[in-house]
Amino acid sequence: MRVAIIGAGSLGSVFGGMLALGGSEVFLISRHTEYIDQVNLNGLRLIEESGERITWPRAIKDPGLVGSVDLLIVLVKSFDTREAMTSASSLVGEETTVLSLQNGLGNEEVLADLFGWPRILYGRTFIGGDSVAPGRVVTGLRDKLTIIGEIDGRPSSRVAKISHLFNSSGLLTEVSDNVLGVVWNKLLVNISTGALAGVTGLPYGRLYDVPELLGTAITAVNEGIAVAKALGVQLLDEDAEAIWLSAGRGQPASFRTSILQSLDRGSKTEIDFINGAVVRLGKEVGLSTPVNQALVACVKGLEYRNVVDKSG
Numbered sequence: 001m002r003v004a005i006i007g008a009g010s011l012g013s014v015f016g017g018m019l020a021l022g023g024s025e026v027f028l029i030s031r032h033t034e035y036i037d038q039v040n041l042n043g044l045r046l047i048e049e050s051g052e053r054i055t056w057p058r059a060i061k062d063p064g065l066v067g068s069v070d071l072l073i074v075l076v077k078s079f080d081t082r083e084a085m086t087s088a089s090s091l092v093g094e095e096t097t098v099l100s101l102q103n104g105l106g107n108e109e110v111l112a113d114l115f116g117w118p119r120i121l122y123g124r125t126f127i128g129g130d131s132v133a134p135g136r137v138v139t140g141l142r143d144k145l146t147i148i149g150e151i152d153g154r155p156s157s158r159v160a161k162i163s164h165l166f167n168s169s170g171l172l173t174e175v176s177d178n179v180l181g182v183v184w185n186k187l188l189v190n191i192s193t194g195a196l197a198g199v200t201g202l203p204y205g206r207l208y209d210v211p212e213l214l215g216t217a218i219t220a221v222n223e224g225i226a227v228a229k230a231l232g233v234q235l236l237d238e239d240a241e242a243i244w245l246s247a248g249r250g251q252p253a254s255f256r257t258s259i260l261q262s263l264d265r266g267s268k269t270e271i272d273f274i275n276g277a278v279v280r281l282g283k284e285v286g287l288s289t290p291v292n293q294a295l296v297a298c299v300k301g302l303e304y305r306n307v308v309d310k311s312g
Contacts, residue, residue, distance in 0.1 A: 001165055002069040004029060004091050006084055007076030008059065010129030010261065011101070013137045015073060015171065017044045017055035022169025026057035027066045029088060036061060038135035045136045049252055068093025071162060074100045074111065077262075078273035081110045092119065097158050099148065101125050103190050103258060104273025105183070105281075108151070121159065122179040123148035124186035126246070127171070130255050140251040145172050149179035178236070184228045185236045185243070190257075190274045191224050192217045192244040195295035198259035198269065198302065205253025208245075216291060217244045223289040224278045230285040259299060266306040271299040 001024045005012045008028035020026040028044075030036055039059035046053045060066065072091050076084040081102070092098060092115055099121040100107045112120050125146040130138045146166060150156050159175050166173035176182050196217060197207050207213065221240035228235055237243055248255070262269040275292040282289040 001025070001071060003027070003071045003073065004063065004066055004069040004088075005073045005075060006063070006088050006091070007074060007080075007102075008035070009075065010131045010137050010139075010258075011125070011127065012073070012075040012129075013044055013131070013135075014046060014127055014129040014139045014141075015075070015101070015125075016057040017046045017053070017137075018141075018169045018171050019165070020044075020055045020057040021053065022165070024165065024169065027063075027069070028057050028059040029061075029063050029066075029091075030059055031061065032134065033061070035059060035134040042135065047132070047136060047138045048140060048142075063088040064090045066091060068096055070096065071165075072096055072098045074098060074102060074107065076102070077268070078102055078104045078107055078270050079268065081107050082114070085111060085114055089114070097121055097162065099123050099162065101146070103186070104270055105187060105277040106273060117151070120151070121148055121162070122151055122183060124182050125171075126186065126189065128251050128255055128257075130252075130261060138252055138255060140255065141170065141172070142250050143172070144250050145174060147174050147176045147179065147182045149176040149182070151179060153177035153179070178234055181234045181236050184224075184233050187274060187277065188221050188224050188228075188235075188237075188240075188243050189247045191278065191292065192221050192240070193247040194257045194259040195220075195271060195275050195299050197257040198263050198271075199295065199298045201260065201263075203253065203260070204248040204251050204255045204257075208248055214241070214244065220275065220278075220291045220295060223282065223287075223292050227278050227282045227285060227287055227289065230287060231281065263299075263302050263306065266310060268303060269299055271296055271303075275299075
């Protein structure tokens with residue numbers, strides 16, 4: 001299968017590398033020349049606790065050189081979705097399936113606006129990736145599930161085909177008839193650790209050593225659960241502490257959440273699409289979400305500090 005990944009950062013590299021190992025023709029679309037050169041000259045290195053694998057997808061800057069693909073996996077940051085996908089529209093042909101595995105809420109609606117709902121698949125993954133150098137990514141795959149499905153829950157041949165492709169490539173995958181519940185449960189996982197790790201600067205191996213963080217995480221997740229239920233979402237898990245614990249399970253102790261990675265790079269985070277989405281939707285349904293609102297404010301403050309430091 002011809003597969004392109006738009007947003008070949010940490011997680012995109014993991015998916016691209018594993019799919020290449022499984023025999024797919026994989027194109028990693030990246031803006032970073034150093035990353036592209038490293039992957040094409042020396043291979044993409046996936047680092048797990050059990051060892052290191054070298055894979056050989058093709059990294060490329062200009063999506064116009066690829067042509068249409070069978071599967072386009074979208075992993076750009078949520079705030080870049082529309083711009084990135086508009087510039088990569090040549091990847092989408094008549095038979096292309098567009099699968100978002102992004103964090104947060106609202107990405108699929110943007111993709112559908114660009115390409116139409118019939119092309120779009122929902123999905124979320126509990127795999128993580130942490131880039132430690134260009135072309136070198138720390139990841140944990142053991143027991144980390146990816147879930148995909150049609151928005152209306154119906155079985156389809158394309159979902160079955162992609163699920164088989166992922167599983168045969170070492171990416172544990174299931175098909176769901178409640179993919180909206182999956183999207184929300186992944187959001188709750190991100191809520192449980194993402195902003196807290198960003199604010200404290202702690203990787204998973206240290207984040208769970210601070211007992212005082214547990215209460216904040218549980219309250220933030222419970223606020224998200226309340227908003228989801230008010231919206232009529234059928235959640236897969238409503239145990240806030242279990243959700244908090246699941247975030248770090250199977251990940252290396254050095255693993256940093258995506259929000260922490262962005263802050264460490266001095267980049268904008270996806271906080272508006274994660275904790276910020278709960279705050280925004282909570283207002284719509286008349287629910288107060290003070291802990292998530294505080295976490296958004298703290299991350300925004302750190303983003304501002306990075307901007308000031310760069311300009312100063």
